[in-house]
Amino acid sequence: MKKVSIEKFINKYNLGGEVESVMIKSNDKQLAVKFVSDDKTLLGSVLLKESDFPDGEFGIYTTSQLKGLLGVLESNVDITATPQSLELKDTRTSVNYMLAKADVIPVVPELKQLPPFGIEIKLDDEFTSKFIKSKGALSESETFTFMYENGVGKIVLGYSSINTNRVSLTVECTCEGDVKPISFSAKYLKGILEANRSSNSSVLKISTAGLVKMNFETDTLVSEYYLTEIK
DSSP states (O other), X not given: OBHHHHHHHHHHHHGGGTOOOEEEEEETTEEEEEEEOTTXXXXXXXXXXXXXXXXXXXXXXXXXXXXXXXHHSOSBOEEEEOSSEEEEEOSSOEEEEEOBOGGGSOOOOOOOSOOOOOEEEEEOHHHHHHHHHHHHHTTTOOEEEEEEETTEEEEEESOOSSOOOOEEEEEOEEOSSOEEEEEEEHHHHXXXXXXXXXXXXXXXXXXXXXXXXXXXXXXXXXXXXXEEOOO
C-alpha cells in the first residue's frame, strides 16, 4: 500500500494533532474512521475508497506515534495485523504499533437530526489561504465568528464587543437574512482547511441553531466535519 495514502487518510482526521484516539475500520478495500475531539466541539468522518489495509477494527490511541513510525518507512508499505498490533514494513525495515482496546477510545456520538443550514460560504483557495494566515497572525484567537448584515457576510477572528486585535474576512456567501454573530473553533477550522487543501472546492454550511458542516472529496478520499457553537 502506498504510504502517502495512509498519511493523507490520517491527516484528515488528526488535524495537526488535535485528534489522537480513534477506532479505524477496514472492510471491502475501504478504510473508514469516525472521530470526536476531546472537548466534543468537533466530530467527523473520513473514508479512503481504495485501500490494501487488512480487514478489521483497529484501536489507535496515539495517532502521532503511528505517524512517526510511518515516517521511518519507504513509500510502499506492507501491513499485517494481529489482535494486539499492526506490523508495517518496507523492503528493509519493519515497525510494530500496539493497538488499543475499544473501551479506551472516545465514543463518537451520532447526529440523529440535523438542523437546516441556511448559510453557505464558498471555500476556495483564496479563503483557505487567508484564514490560515489570519489564524497564524492571531494565534491566541480561539474562535472565528460569522455575521451577516446589510448584505455583507464576514468571518472575524478576534471578535469581541469591545475593540480588539482582529481580522475581518469578507466572504462570498448565501444567507436568508441578517445573522447575529455566531462563533466556532478557529483551531479546528484551520486544521480542517490545511488537511483538505488538495480537495475539490467545497462550502462551509452554518446553521443558526449552532452547527457548522463541511464536506471535502478527492478521487480516493471523502471527509466530513461538524463544529458546534462556542458561546
